[in-house]
Amino acid sequence: MQYEVKKFNHLLGLAGFSDKLLENHFTLYQGYVNNFNKLDEILVGMEKEEKYGTPEFAELNRRLSWEFNGMRLHEFYFGNLTPVAEQKLATGREKEPQKINEQSDLFKAIIKEFSSYEFWEKDFRAMGAMRGIGWIILYYDKVADRLFNVWVNEHDTGHFSGCVPLLVMDVFEHAYMLDYGIKKNDYVDVFIKMINWKVVSERL
Numbered sequence: 001m002q003y004e005v006k007k008f009n010h011l012l013g014l015a016g017f018s019d020k021l022l023e024n025h026f027t028l029y030q031g032y033v034n035n036f037n038k039l040d041e042i043l044v045g046m047e048k049e050e051k052y053g054t055p056e057f058a059e060l061n062r063r064l065s066w067e068f069n070g071m072r073l074h075e076f077y078f079g080n081l082t083p084v085a086e087q088k089l090a091t092g093r094e095k096e097p098q099k100i101n102e103q104s105d106l107f108k109a110i111i112k113e114f115s116s117y118e119f120w121e122k123d124f125r126a127m128g129a130m131r132g133i134g135w136i137i138l139y140y141d142k143v144a145d146r147l148f149n150v151w152v153n154e155h156d157t158g159h160f161s162g163c164v165p166l167l168v169m170d171v172f173e174h175a176y177m178l179d180y181g182i183k184k185n186d187y188v189d190v191f192i193k194m195i196n197w198k199v200v201s202e203r204l
Helices: 019-048 055-079 105-114 117-128 184-193 197-203
Strands: 135-141 146-152 164-170
Touching: 019 055, 055 164, 105 117, 105 146, 105 197, 117 135, 117 146, 117 164, 117 184, 164 197
Parallel strands: none
Antiparallel strands: 135 146, 135 164
16 A cells, blocks of 8 residues: 655645745655655565565665655644644634643643643753754653653654654754744744644644
């Protein structure tokens, strides 16, 4: 079964994100989906021909998780942004940024782990501002019933095994430089305002 490219055009017009930046980002995401499907098809063919001991088989398998995680992390990222349709009041004016529901299980879990929402956000923002490329992920560990803010450098390394990604922020340059240049903190500010907390809470 091939993976299909998900459509995120409902994000066009997103406050703080130019359509050009989003369209470029969607194209990059599509590349991960297409490359994973190609690699998967090639590897299935090699398995049928029993080319297990070849260098090509080894290298393509090593590449597979990089393409898959690049696909899936982008889906999490786009999915936890607030759709444009939910950003405006009936009058056409901008709504206030969505806030986390203080009665939600997610909010209670954040308080339990970080002592306050403000401390969690400060930690998440600080990780987003760190030098380097990667992802900032709020993970939930079902085994210990704990939350972690985690820096993931590349798609296939640094993940907390068995944990559920609740909130995903892309901090590769392609996610912000077209609009913000090197002002990464400005991008992080906008991202925080555009979080779809309903979606993030449902992931828990």
